[in-house]
Amino acid sequence: xxxxxxxxxxxxxxxxxxxxxxxxxxxxxxxxxxxxxxxxxxxxxxxxxxxxxxxxxxxxxxxxxxxxxxxxxxxxxxxxxxxxxxxxxxxxxxxxxxxxxxxxxxxxxxxxxxxxxxxxxxxxxxxxxxxxxxxxxxxxxxxxxxxxxxxxxxxxxxxxxxxxxxxxxxxxxxxxxxxxxxxxxxxxxxxxxxxxxxxxxxxxxxxxxxxxxxxxxxxxxxxxxxxxxxxxxxxxxxxxxxxxxxxxxxxxxxxxxxxxxxxxxxxxxxxxxxxxxxxxxxxxxxxxxxxxxxxxxxxxxxxxxxxxxxxxxxxxxxxxxxxxxxxxxxxxxxxxxxxxxxxxxxxxxxxxxxxxxxxxxxxxxxxxxxxxxxxxxxxxxxxxxxxxxxxxxxxxxxxxxxxxxxxxxxxxxxxxxxx
Amino acid sequence: xxxxxxxxxxxxxxxxxxxxxxxxxxxxxxxxxxxxxxxxxxxxxxxxxxxxxxxxxxxxxxxxxxxxxxxxxxxxxxxxxxxxxxxxxxxxxxxxxxxxxxxxxxxxxxxxxxxxxxxxxxxxxxxxxxxxxxxxxxxxxxxxxxxxxxxxxxxxxxxxxxxxxxxxxxxxxxxxxxxxxxxxxxxxxxxxxxxxxxxxxxxxxxxxxxxxxxxxxxxxxxxxxxxxxxxxxxxxxxxxxxxxxxxxxxxxxxxxxxxxxxxxxxxxxxxxxxx
Numbered sequence: 001x002x003x004x005x006x007x008x009x010x011x012x013x014x015x016x017x018x019x020x021x022x023x024x025x026x027x028x029x030x031x032x033x034x035x036x037x038x039x040x041x042x043x044x045x046x047x048x049x050x051x052x053x054x055x056x057x058x059x060x061x062x063x064x065x066x067x068x069x070x071x072x073x074x075x076x077x078x079x080x081x082x083x084x085x086x087x088x089x090x091x092x093x094x095x096x097x098x099x100x101x102x103x104x105x106x107x108x109x110x111x112x113x114x115x116x117x118x119x120x121x122x123x124x125x126x127x128x129x130x131x132x133x134x135x136x137x138x139x140x141x142x143x144x145x146x147x148x149x150x151x152x153x154x155x156x157x158x159x160x161x162x163x164x165x166x167x168x169x170x171x172x173x174x175x176x177x178x179x180x181x182x183x184x185x186x187x188x189x190x191x192x193x194x195x196x197x198x199x200x201x202x203x204x205x206x207x208x209x210x211x212x213x214x215x216x217x218x219x220x221x222x223x224x225x226x227x228x229x230x231x232x233x234x235x236x237x238x239x240x241x242x243x244x245x246x247x248x249x250x251x252x253x254x255x256x257x258x259x260x261x262x263x264x265x266x267x268x269x270x271x272x273x274x275x276x277x278x279x280x281x282x283x284x285x286x287x288x289x290x291x292x293x294x295x296x297x298x299x300x301x302x303x304x305x306x307x308x309x310x311x312x313x314x315x316x317x318x319x320x321x322x323x324x325x326x327x328x329x330x331x332x333x334x335x336x337x338x339x340x341x342x343x344x345x346x347x348x349x350x351x352x353x354x355x356x357x358x359x360x361x362x363x364x365x366x367x368x369x370x371x372x373x374x375x376x377x378x379x380x381x382x383x384x385x386x387x388x389x390x391x392x393x394x395x396x397x398x399x400x401x402x403x404x405x406x407x408x409x410x411x412x413x414x415x416x417x418x419x
Numbered sequence: 420x421x422x423x424x425x426x427x428x429x430x431x432x433x434x435x436x437x438x439x440x441x442x443x444x445x446x447x448x449x450x451x452x453x454x455x456x457x458x459x460x461x462x463x464x465x466x467x468x469x470x471x472x473x474x475x476x477x478x479x480x481x482x483x484x485x486x487x488x489x490x491x492x493x494x495x496x497x498x499x500x501x502x503x504x505x506x507x508x509x510x511x512x513x514x515x516x517x518x519x520x521x522x523x524x525x526x527x528x529x530x531x532x533x534x535x536x537x538x539x540x541x542x543x544x545x546x547x548x549x550x551x552x553x554x555x556x557x558x559x560x561x562x563x564x565x566x567x568x569x570x571x572x573x574x575x576x577x578x579x580x581x582x583x584x585x586x587x588x589x590x591x592x593x594x595x596x597x598x599x600x601x602x603x604x605x606x607x608x609x610x611x612x613x614x615x616x617x618x619x620x621x622x623x624x625x626x627x628x629x630x631x632x633x634x635x636x637x638x639x640x641x642x643x644x645x646x647x648x649x650x651x652x653x654x655x656x657x658x659x660x661x662x663x664x665x666x667x668x669x670x671x672x673x674x675x676x677x678x679x680x681x682x683x684x685x686x687x688x689x690x691x692x693x694x
Binding site for chain 2: 039243
């Protein structure tokens, strides 16, 4: 054994070269380390990552026609989209409509109704008469369809079925940015009244940006004060930042709802002070959203700025003053540049958190103040349009991840502290 | 930051003005939380000051309402088990992260931290979609798993932070004296990292205790937690009972905050002695 090792290699007690023993021990450490991480890793993959990935996949799926009317879907895929589908395709369509189960049929008609409103009732009417339609000869089948509903003479309806016949499509992703494919497959804008999601996305970014700026403006003075006061007093004042930080978001939103209503404390006080005479609308509008969101997110701005400012040597400001700089100039030229890591961390964190806000705007905002999360929840819940909900989720997630990569680049993931 | 002796009158004016601004911002932070507490003791169902009288009727209503009590019970059960799962798995993972360097560690860390990065609506929607297919919606177990996932990053972060100041030679010393790795863990490592583990657990608990969006998606009436029940209440009719519940939630937050602060001071003291 010893002859294979280098002659002057150090040996462990059992005669194995120390190098090999060390390598073995290091390997064992790695195996142990991974074994400790494995339970949580597996848990998160199963309970968190996989559910989100499976949600994201439905944003590119278009399964309804395929699932309920499989032969129809296949036949429509083969049609080149010119004029009307071949009569054999129409026969298959009629046969499957007559046989379709209610659940599947409901989902198909809902899906087709997204494309052309009114399709649902038309399809229902057609399905009810489909038993009479199926036995018709191929030559008479189109006439049969038109007899049931004259809209079948319009190729647009047939093309809508064709577009819904592919299993994977960009249908919902396009819808999430107010686009759709027309009969020829060209990407065009959706109808005027339905184009809301680009506006929602812009609004989400706009609100997040405004909240971030307001948090910075309000957070800078108190972070500076906390960092420059003697520790005993700053610890006391810090409680005023930490208590809101620890208090439930729902409780704080409820407070603002109560405070800002027409008979609320803010209106009462303002009228008593003579600031205005009539109760003002302070809630269920953008103002209410800004007030409540800034209140909730301000600690996330103050705490990182404070921890950076605490490390800045106060003598720098005095040195600047001794060299003749006025206070404001010393602050801008000497102090603020040294705060930038804290400012960067605070602003990015507040912006990232704002992007996903749902509960607060839902309670203190009006219909025109709802952010993208609200529309994800609406589509996943009340509207039961999971494909669109998933597509909007994909957009929000992409935006968040990009912003987080910026955060990681400038601040570092390991600086993500919680208190 | 007392004013230096060379301050000009303008400096003095700014000094006072600056303090006034700070006081206003602090008031903005704290008043909304304090103002809600007395409203739960109002004798009339209004939200205006001055209050016509003092009464405990809304607290009575809370403790006599089967729905609110069910919410309280569910919140406690879900909070307890979610914290348990998050703390055990999170502490083990933090120990593993601290133990060795290996390729792919940043990617692993990213996965472990991701639940606090992904917007909560997406998490809730994904879980709703996936859990409904495996029959976990409409059960407390589903909520426990969901809340454990969003609480676990806090455990990983706080325990990792504690381990960063942990002297690994203590483990070697224990081993050299003949203790098994398990014994070393419970006798040496655990007592030293305990404050970090407890802070992480408190974070995980408050995360679950205050969580609403996942509960909106996953819970049926039977699994309503306190925040979920509150959400329905606010949307139907804003009653002082809700203010009473809000007060209870604020008190929980204060209790947790104080515990956390005491733990932090204890750790600082211990560090002070060892260093």
